[in-house]
Amino acid sequence: MFDFIIKKYHERQLRKxxxxxxxxxxxxxxxxxxxxxxxxxxxxxQWNLIHRFITAQQSQGKxxxxxxxxxxxxxxxxxxxxxxxxxxxxxxxxTRLGLPKEGVASAFLDHSYDLVIxxxxxxxxxxxxxxxxxxxNLKVGFNNLSLDNQGEMDMYDMTIQGNxxxxxKEYIEQIVKYLKMIKKTNA
Numbered sequence: 001m002f003d004f005i006i007k008k009y010h011e012r013q014l015r016k017x018x019x020x021x022x023x024x025x026x027x028x029x030x031x032x033x034x035x036x037x038x039x040x041x042x043x044x045x046q047w048n049l050i051h052r053f054i055t056a057q058q059s060q061g062k063x064x065x066x067x068x069x070x071x072x073x074x075x076x077x078x079x080x081x082x083x084x085x086x087x088x089x090x091x092x093x094x095t096r097l098g099l100p101k102e103g104v105a106s107a108f109l110d111h112s113y114d115l116v117i118x119x120x121x122x123x124x125x126x127x128x129x130x131x132x133x134x135x136x137n138l139k140v141g142f143n144n145l146s147l148d149n150q151g152e153m154d155m156y157d158m159t160i161q162g163n164x165x166x167x168x169k170e171y172i173e174q175i176v177k178y179l180k181m182i183k184k185t186n187a
Contacts, residue, residue, distance in 0.1 A: 009097055010125045011152060017132035018155045025137040026157070027114055029179035034063050036113040036134055038127045040120045041070040041087065044078045049168050050119075054082050067108035069126040088126070098125060109133055115140065117175060118156070121166055122147065131155045140175055142166045 116136035120127030141156035
């Protein structure tokens with residue numbers, strides 16, 4: 001019963017923030033300068049993939065900010081070596097209703113982004129909530145077609161579809177591929 005109430009509360013929160021006015025815009029990958037990424041804390045191999053992505057983008061002059069969700073009792077055996085990384089710990093940083101406590105996500109949400117990438121495994125309220133709250137021109141998420149119910153997906157301007165859990169490397173490659181196809185025309 002309590003889970004049902006929390007789920008309905010989460011759905012209401014998402015709908016509330018999805019309607020926030022913002023400047024929606026799709027830029028060519030080469031014109032994107034600020035990227036926000038939402039991820040679920042995983043193993044060292046996953047972090048290495050994320051870190052390689054960050055390093056590649058920084059070498060192209062892009063700024064990357066990260067916010068990660070660390071599940072209760074999930075132990076990590078590595079260090080988050082990127083300075084613009086916020087980790088939200090499920091046990092300490094969330095209210096009883098599953099929302100990040102005030103100020104926890106501020107370091108991430110205080111920035112405007114050309115692109116926000118939700119790289120969390122769906123269904124994931126944290127990824128959707130941070131995406132809905134973020135000030136980004138373009139919001140991208142992953143749509144796992146093999147799941148019956150991922151919940152609300154309207155906070156994303158673009159979704160990359162796949163069958164099965166998200167493959168981070170392939171997901172990022174798809175985003176970059178599609179955004180490189182964007183051509184600007186002078187009106």
